[in-house]
Amino acid sequence: QEACNLICDIVGIDAFIHLIEKADLDPIYFCELTTLCPVHDCEGQCVKITDAAVAPQSGPQGTTFKIGAAMQAFNQTSTGTIAFSVLPPDGMPFGDAELVPKGSSPGTFQAGAQIETQPSEQEPFSPGVYKVDIAVCEGECGSKHPHSAVYDTKQLSFQITQQ
Numbered sequence: 001q002e003a004c005n006l007i008c009d010i011v012g013i014d015a016f017i018h019l020i021e022k023a024d025l026d027p028i029y030f031c032e033l034t035t036l037c038p039v040h041d042c043e044g045q046c047v048k049i050t051d052a053a054v055a056p057q058s059g060p061q062g063t064t065f066k067i068g069a070a071m072q073a074f075n076q077t078s079t080g081t082i083a084f085s086v087l088p089p090d091g092m093p094f095g096d097a098e099l100v101p102k103g104s105s106p107g108t109f110q111a112g113a114q115i116e117t118q119p120s121e122q123e124p125f126s127p128g129v130y131k132v133d134i135a136v137c138e139g140e141c142g143s144k145h146p147h148s149a150v151y152d153t154k155q156l157s158f159q160i161t162q163q
Helices: 004-013 013-023 027-033
Strands: 046-055 058-060 063-072 080-088 094-100 107-116 126-136 149-161
Touching: 013 094, 046 126, 063 080, 063 126, 063 149, 080 107
Parallel strands: 046 149, 058 149
Antiparallel strands: 046 063, 063 107, 080 094, 080 126, 126 149
């Protein structure tokens, strides 16, 4: 609410309504339209995932799996995300994304996520192999809007074993 009020104050209510309609509820693209998020459309090689791992590789239900990725940025990028998606062997995909609010400057950086495999109504965390996709993106991963691109992806997996 506070953020919306602030944006309304800066750009005006009519402009705010027009931007919401145009952004199609993509928060990064909306932020870029208001010029509050930087746009540096990167060309050529932008960001590469240089290393990625899941630890431990396997464990019973209740194990916390840590996913880590090391990346190299070759050029300045726009506001973006690093997405971690998990595809269970028998369920719906789920995941999380880390916002990179000012984009990436040339150099190395890391990101990570934790998956706590305590069974719940939403996810039983049944035994099997769980695929993990890591994506480094300009804008929101999967967005169809301008200033959006997938720089690099990496696929990993972990296994939940019987108790």
